[in-house]
Amino acid sequence: MASTTTTTPAKTDKPRMSRMALQEQRWGRLFVAAPFVGFCLFSAFPIVFAFVASLSNWTGTNSVFANFCGLNNYIELFTDARFWKTVGTTIIYMTGIPIGMILGLLIATAMNRRIPGVKILRTMYYVPVISSLVAVAILWAWVFNYDFGLLNLIIKALTGAKGPNWLGDEAWIKVAMIIFMVWKGLGTSVILYLSGLQNIPRDYYEAATIDGATGWQAFKNITIPLVSPVTFYLLITGIIGGFQVFVEVSVMTTNGGINYSAATVVYYLWDKAFKHQQMGYGAAMAFILAIIIFIVTAINFKGQDKWVKTID
Amino acid sequence: MAAKVSSGGVQSRGSRALDKVLFVVLALGAVIMVFPLFYMIMCSFMTKNQILSADFSIIPNPWKGGMYSEVLHKGLFLSGIRNSLTVAVPVLLVGGFTSSLAAFSFAKLRFKGREQMFLALLATMMIPFAVVMIPQYVMFTKIGWTNSLLPLIVPGLFGNVSIIFFLRQNLSGIPNDMVDAAKIDGCSFFQIYYKVFLPMMKGALMTQIILWFMGIWNDYLAPTIFVQDEKWYTLQVVIRSFNDQYAVNSNYPLIMAASVIAMLPTLLLFFFFQRYIIESMALSGVKG
Numbered sequence: 001m002a003s004t005t006t007t008t009p010a011k012t013d014k015p016r017m018s019r020m021a022l023q024e025q026r027w028g029r030l031f032v033a034a035p036f037v038g039f040c041l042f043s044a045f046p047i048v049f050a051f052v053a054s055l056s057n058w059t060g061t062n063s064v065f066a067n068f069c070g071l072n073n074y075i076e077l078f079t080d081a082r083f084w085k086t087v088g089t090t091i092i093y094m095t096g097i098p099i100g101m102i103l104g105l106l107i108a109t110a111m112n113r114r115i116p117g118v119k120i121l122r123t124m125y126y127v128p129v130i131s132s133l134v135a136v137a138i139l140w141a142w143v144f145n146y147d148f149g150l151l152n153l154i155i156k157a158l159t160g161a162k163g164p165n166w167l168g169d170e171a172w173i174k175v176a177m178i179i180f181m182v183w184k185g186l187g188t189s190v191i192l193y194l195s196g197l198q199n200i201p202r203d204y205y206e207a208a209t210i211d212g213a214t215g216w217q218a219f220k221n222i223t224i225p226l227v228s229p230v231t232f233y234l235l236i237t238g239i240i241g242g243f244q245v246f247v248e249v250s251v252m253t254t255n256g257g258i259n260y261s262a263a264t265v266v267y268y269l270w271d272k273a274f275k276h277q278q279m280g281y282g283a284a285m286a287f288i289l290a291i292i293i294f295i296v297t298a299i300n301f302k303g304q305d306k307w308v309k310t311i312d
Numbered sequence: 313m314a315a316k317v318s319s320g321g322v323q324s325r326g327s328r329a330l331d332k333v334l335f336v337v338l339a340l341g342a343v344i345m346v347f348p349l350f351y352m353i354m355c356s357f358m359t360k361n362q363i364l365s366a367d368f369s370i371i372p373n374p375w376k377g378g379m380y381s382e383v384l385h386k387g388l389f390l391s392g393i394r395n396s397l398t399v400a401v402p403v404l405l406v407g408g409f410t411s412s413l414a415a416f417s418f419a420k421l422r423f424k425g426r427e428q429m430f431l432a433l434l435a436t437m438m439i440p441f442a443v444v445m446i447p448q449y450v451m452f453t454k455i456g457w458t459n460s461l462l463p464l465i466v467p468g469l470f471g472n473v474s475i476i477f478f479l480r481q482n483l484s485g486i487p488n489d490m491v492d493a494a495k496i497d498g499c500s501f502f503q504i505y506y507k508v509f510l511p512m513m514k515g516a517l518m519t520q521i522i523l524w525f526m527g528i529w530n531d532y533l534a535p536t537i538f539v540q541d542e543k544w545y546t547l548q549v550v551i552r553s554f555n556d557q558y559a560v561n562s563n564y565p566l567i568m569a570a571s572v573i574a575m576l577p578t579l580l581l582f583f584f585f586q587r588y589i590i591e592s593m594a595l596s597g598v599k600g
Contacts, residue, residue, distance in 0.1 A: 009572035021422065028421035034410035036429055038470025043436040046447035053447065060450055110334040124342035124587060127349065130582045131595060132530040134548045134569035138555045142564060150351055153368040183345065197592035216466045244440050247532050251552060266442050273446050274537060286443040295441060
């Protein structure tokens with residue numbers, strides 16, 4: 001890492017560092033060496049390699065360079081109906097993000113009213129978050145079972161009619177996945193909103209009450225703006241995670257569901273790269289995905305000045 | 313009922329009634345949230361016949377604990393537990409050390425390129441695993457690691473970016489004078505980390521390591537890609553393969569029992585350390 005020293009010649013006014021400062025520099029770099037080497041080996045190099053591979057009909061075992069095909073993989077992707085279908089499904093699943101945020105904010109607002117037993121309630125909402133995703137996906141696949149699943153048994157007990165074929169129908173399977181994802185992630189929004197609400201000074205509400213504001217007005221004009229940093233965080237992490245949904249589909253469906261109706265982009269990518277050895281094609285898909293995530297995140301960060309407020 | 317009056321004294325009788333309604337709604341919601349997990353435990357004690365009856369029942373009749381002993385006698389299940397631990401222990405020990413050392417250096421030591429290196433590390437948090445998994449898989453295949461747990465262990469030894477980030481934030485509140493004072497006392501830089509700053513970040517580090525353990529224990533994507541041989545399956549991959557294998561003859565009690573055991577370590581850790589875990593979760597969200 002000596003090269004970094006030579007690349008910063010700007011500070012010529014301070015040509016010498018004291019012995020102590022030089023030592024600090026040496027040790028400082030040594031201490032961050034491990035994560036930096038890890039970064040080079042397991043992030044930087046793979047990214048560059050993935051990009052080169054995305055320009056090749058690479059199977060993982062043949063030569064990347066001998067099978068170079070330029071932008072063919074990307075061109076093929078744009079006309080690949082299955083790819084666009086999985087993009088659509090991935091975005092449909094993201095409707096779970098606002099649902100989870102609204103529910104989370106409502107629950108947290110209620111909890112913030114000094115309700116007895118908040119700690120226990122909070123824990124109950126949070127348990128799904130820390131549960132193993134594979135285990136709960138297996139569980140929910142069983143809960144959604146058409147004939148013997150918990151959900152349809154309850155529906156039958158309540159209405160007498162048979163519930164939908166949750167995992168066997170192209171539309172219902174998406175509803176089922178969204179229900180599952182909202183259930184799994186709700187605890188995070190509850191916890192984060194609750195801690196956001198606890199940071200809002202109580203006198204804001206008292207002042208609003210004195211000014212004659214109704215509960216709804218206070219909620220709309222004080223609560224929502226002041227928890228906007230949490231909303232922003234949940235939105236960003238939700239979208240970044242939402243584009244990478246894989247385990248849910250892999251565990252709860254066989255081969256992506258009927259007509260691939262439940263498959264997400266990452267599932268399709270995994271399918272292509274690891275089941276069909278189209279590693280170059282998979283790498284191209286991964287790159288498009290990364291670019292989409294980057295653009296959406298950048299738009300969000302740009303837009304945040306307009307609606308994200310802080311307490312000061 | 314003076315205790316019920318809030319600090320502002322604005323709580324009326326109407327709002328107290330509202331609190332009662334809200335409590336009921338919240339409690340109902342909480343019950344719905346944990347009910348599937350409760351049902352999972354109940355199913356693991358049921359017979360196959362009860363599970364496959366069209367009538368709605370929750371309480372096992374009769375109670376059968378046999379599935380647990382059956383699961384715990386399966387070689388694949390036991391090797392799954394062993395493999396998950398074999399991954400977690402070295403990663404947490406070595407990775408915890410490298411992460412905290414780097415966090416200390418990024419927060420408290422001055423060296424050229426510090427900010428750039430830190431930003432480079434941070435940027436990796438935004439890169440989807442999907443992008444790096446294909447090249448990583450080929451790398452690991454080329455050096456013959458896919459027949460071992462090394463692909464799951466080695467990357468972790470170099471540290472964890474989100475832990476470095478969190479601990480660095482944690483240390484930035486501590487005045488830099490501490491470093492200078494320790495230097496004057498004749499401490500080496502490693503001693504400054506080990507004797508001064510490590511004790512200070514002990515609590516935060518422990519919480520992060522617990523969260524990391526949960527992440528490793530529950531990880532599925534990396535193990536399923538990098539590990540081919542059944543002998544090296546981690547626990548999550550094992551319960552997934554049980555699901556494929558036993559769902560065919562509807563042996564759901566066994567699948568549920570295996571899943572319950574697989575969930576137990578993280579649930580227990582959560583219950584013991586929930587105050588710290590929730591605090592640290594909340595911090596990462598509020599401070600962004």
